[in-house]
Amino acid sequence: MRIVVTGATGFIGSRLVELLAAEGHAVVVFSRNAGRARSVFPQGRFPAVETVTWDPLRLGDWVAALDGVDGVVHLAGAPIAGRWTPAFKHAIRESREVGTRRLVEALAEVQHRPAVLVSSSACRYYGISDTATFDESSPPGDGDDFLSNTCIIWEGEADKAAELGIRTVILRHGFALAMTPRFRKTLMTFRRFAGGRVGSGRQWISWIHLDDTARLILQALTDATMQGAYNATAPRPVRMADFSRNLGAVVGGRLSLPVPAFLIEQIFGDGATVILDGQRVLSHRLEETGFEFRHTDLRAALASII
Numbered sequence: 001m002r003i004v005v006t007g008a009t010g011f012i013g014s015r016l017v018e019l020l021a022a023e024g025h026a027v028v029v030f031s032r033n034a035g036r037a038r039s040v041f042p043q044g045r046f047p048a049v050e051t052v053t054w055d056p057l058r059l060g061d062w063v064a065a066l067d068g069v070d071g072v073v074h075l076a077g078a079p080i081a082g083r084w085t086p087a088f089k090h091a092i093r094e095s096r097e098v099g100t101r102r103l104v105e106a107l108a109e110v111q112h113r114p115a116v117l118v119s120s121s122a123c124r125y126y127g128i129s130d131t132a133t134f135d136e137s138s139p140p141g142d143g144d145d146f147l148s149n150t151c152i153i154w155e156g157e158a159d160k161a162a163e164l165g166i167r168t169v170i171l172r173h174g175f176a177l178a179m180t181p182r183f184r185k186t187l188m189t190f191r192r193f194a195g196g197r198v199g200s201g202r203q204w205i206s207w208i209h210l211d212d213t214a215r216l217i218l219q220a221l222t223d224a225t226m227q228g229a230y231n232a233t234a235p236r237p238v239r240m241a242d243f244s245r246n247l248g249a250v251v252g253g254r255l256s257l258p259v260p261a262f263l264i265e266q267i268f269g270d271g272a273t274v275i276l277d278g279q280r281v282l283s284h285r286l287e288e289t290g291f292e293f294r295h296t297d298l299r300a301a302l303a304s305i306i
Contacts, residue, residue, distance in 0.1 A: 003221065004066060004114075006030045006056070006103070007075030009040045011178045016073065016214045021046055023218070028065055030054040030076075056099035059106055067110040071221045074103055074119040074158070080147065081182065084271035093150050100157035108164055116167045118220045119158035123174050123206050123233060125151035128277040130202050136172075136229055136285035147273070155229065167227050169220040174206035174233035174281060176213050177295075179305050187251055187306065199261040201241030203278035206233040209295035209304070219291055231283040235296050240278070246299045250306055 127141020
């Protein structure tokens with residue numbers, strides 16, 4: 001296949017491009033910084049990867065690169081971790097709402113449209129809860145929740161591709177386990193014996209190993225029966241306290257110095273909700289497709305990436 005990937009230089013996107021290339025597919029990387037993308041995917045290692053400069057907020061010459069491709073994977077979106085200033089929140093919302101709208105508008109313009117669009121969303125679609133369990137049949141969260149509302153709008157823009165006759169798959173991602181810079185800092189904390197639960201420790205973490213995420217996206221591209229929304233989460237979500245205990249066991253640290261919620265709130269403001277709040281999300285509809293997770297045990301999954 002010939003696949004366009006937005007957000008390809010992120011940790012999910014880069015792993016997906018590696019997998020697609022290994023499977024013999026041609027990849028067109030859409031990137032705002034083509035030079036950086038070419039450094040991430042050098043031609044010597046990735047001869048089947050080409051890079052196109054795009055502006056996710058404006059239609060431009062990049063539209064032509066969509067004509068005739070077999071599929072599109074849309075992963076682009078501004079980071080949500082950080083202190084939520086008004087400008088930061090605007091970037092989160094605009095990158096997802098307007099960026100997805102422009103992509104679908106571009107798909108409407110090309111003569112030969114792709115067969116499938118796989119678009120990202122997040123488990124925050126369901127809102128937050130310490131007690132409820134959510135699956136793909138659950139309703140969206142409270143519209144007053146910024147991230148839930150963003151996911152609802154984000155998915156609404158992606159769904160417009162289905163009106164063009166494009167099979168549309170939306171993946172509501174959980175917390176992807178990967179060796180990101182942020183995760184490296186967490187490991188350093190645990191190895192210095194300063195790691196402990198964050199906040200109450202009761203918030204749920206619906207996680208998924210990075211490799212399973214990439215494999216799931218590949219299945220969504222190739223399985224013509226997949227359509228609509230699926231939860232991209234492993235079968236066994238855990239609470240923050242359990243996550244911390246498992247991480248400490250893997251790195252050989254001991255639990256100490258729990259981080260109180262008020263400290264996180266002082267650092268991140270409203271953005272503390274990314275760390276302090278969660279939801280227990282199960283992937284019932286995904287299981288019906290026959291997808292097999294390779295990583296279902298948290299401690300083993302953590303060990304594999306560390």
